[in-house]
Amino acid sequence: MNKLKLFLIIISSLLLIFIVATMINTLTLESRQPSPKHFNGTIKEDHAINTLSKAVQFKTISYQDRSKMDMMEFDRFISFLEKSFPMVHKELELEKVNGYALVYKWNGTDSTKNPIGLTSHYDVVPVLEGTEENWEQDPFSGAVADGKIWGRGTLDDKVGVIGILEAAEHMLTEGYQPSRDIYLMFGHDEEIGGDEGASKIVSSLKERGVKFDFVLDEGGAIVENMVPGVEQPVGVVGVSEKGSATAELSIEGSGGHSSQPKDRTNIGRIASAIAKLEETQFPADLKGPGEDLFEFVAPEMSFAMRYVFANKFIFEPIIEKILLQQPASAALIRTTIAPTIFHAGEQYNALPEKASAIINLRLMPGDSLEEVKEFIEETIDDDAIKVTIEGSEASGVSNVDSWHFRSIQQSAKNVYDEAVIAPYLMFAGSDAKHYDSIAENTYRFLPVQLTSEDLNRMHGTNEHISIDNYLNAISFYMEVIKEVDRKVDSKD
CATH class of the missing domain: 3.40.630.10 (Zn peptidases)
Structure with a gap:
């Protein structure tokens, strides 16, 4: 047996093992939805x-x-x-x-x-x-x-x-x-x-x-067409909420006449800082409540989507790339940056001596205000720009395996029997x-x-x-x- 044939056999065997293992993961994925006990009460x-x-x-x-x-x-x-x-x-x-x-x-x-x-x-x-x-x-x-x-x-x-x-x-x-x-x-x-x-x-x-x-x-609520690959409405129960913080980027320096501008003006530097933040973004990671959501809905997905999420350990980079394509799903896996206010200048022919921008941030569980500030400073890489941040970090993450969550899930299922109830x-x-x-x-x-x-x-x-x-x-x-x-x- 020549080396090429042996190599092809090994590759084919590994591919077969991969297919079998991933198919087993997909086919044995069990539903995490309780059976409904239909509501039989009366209401005036x-x-x-x-x-x-x-x-x-x-x-x-x-x-x-x-x-x-x-x-x-x-x-x-x-x-x-x-x-x-x-x-x-x-x-x-x-x-x-x-x-x-x-x-x-x-x-x-x-x-x-x-x-x-x-x-x-x-x-x-x-x-x-x-x-x-x-x-x-x-x-x-x-x-x-x-x-x-x-x-x-x-x-x-x-x-x-x-x-x-x-x-x-x-x-x-x-x-x-x-x-x-x-x-x-x-x-x-x-x-x-x-x-x-x-x-x-x-x-x-x-x-x-x-x-x-x-x-x-x-x-959360029961929302139609919420999760790709799931035909049923999905009822999402919030187990945590993102933190909300405000970061201010500010710079002070000499102004002057607009006819003789410096290569880098105060407005330009703040604008450049915002551009860097929007281009870089905080790193994405499918973990915590976002991961829990897909663990609960994956068994209810179409086969192709179920295959991907049943083997998340292999396809996670692809999943994250897909989630980042839409603002709603991107916000599920990363701290978000939203510039909302810009202040600079009063006269059309005068360079402003001060410029500032306000950025609204929604923090993922586990991201501290100090870590967020450090990320902003490292990303904009401009010592002349002062960064201040204040706000609140994300709430704690509640247990999705507790009888507490199961009581809420069961109650929702009793009323909305076709819905998929999941944490988010x-x-x-x-x-x-x-x-x-x-x-x-x-x-x-x-x-x-x-x-x-x-x-x-x-x-x-x-x-x-x-x-x-x-x-x-x-x-x-x-x-x-x-x-x-x-x-x-x-x-x-």
Whole structure:
């Protein structure tokens, strides 16, 4: 046997082993989806629809300038809740933290178990001035038309507040009592950081030694056409949220007349620094919540995509390259850079003595502010440019193998049986981050099915929710409460 023939045999054998091994990985990939236990409860639909409709009509608007907030509207909203949910206010203990943040305690039968928390917020963002006429229904009308409830807060996030309370009211009316304590917690300033709402709730509960098994907030949703290769809608449960930071690049130096410019001006140097950052970008790495997402959805993919993700250890560079082609998937695997503000110059024929740029960064779990600053400085490589950074790092990453996550996943599957429920990394901020210090795990999930157009409406024009979606959200919260009770103890 000559050497060439022997070489070909060896190569063929290795190729065959490779094919067999990767095919075994693909064919033995097991689904991580639970079997649905179909929801069989009843909901007072007319009451539920009417209550959310009325809730939207209160202009509980948060502004960065807190002096603009009309707190009388917040007071009126709280009074509205007391009238709309009589059983909740009769049977549950209500505490108003810092005047407007609401904490309802639903006592369970077994005080040895850690409680769980369901949280949402009832403040909303303003309607952008000049866009009011673009709305099909008045943004604070709460109009019910064409099978939808219209107005600011129907998606973000009065639907969560009212959905949770509707679920509790119905279960209380039927005489239900949970086995463990359940806290219903509603902030009033989430849209501007939650410092006076959720943060104060956490401080108050921490002083009393309250420790949650898990807290569930808004966040991901059930989204159509979200993951390539998966035909079903994918329900994403946030297990962490990216940090948010602001970096400023600034330079000072001599100005002068524009007729005699230096080869490198202050504007040019800042522009060059931004160009370097955009060209270089932070390194991408499919790990953490992003990796978890694909581990949960891979078994539900078409065969070709399942083959790739079942053998991620081989194809990871290709996967990362594909993910980097779209902004949404790129943000899943790297810290992002977004230049948002540039300041320089006042006179067309005068070189500015100062120039600066603001960059918004969304940090991956594990990337510290100091490491991000060092990366920026090394990338721009210009000692004349001063770099400052401030903000918050990513939240902790919650467990996807815990009974906590499985309870949420099962509850979602019970209501949306065709959906694939998986963990993911949330890009935006939420009140959940405040609860990290008093909860073993925090999760982020809005139990409604959305299109890409719906996602744009959350802080935009024509925010609305279908009645079916809203009723499904109530069903989900009822299922979560029941599902948690099926757990014998925290080790289940």
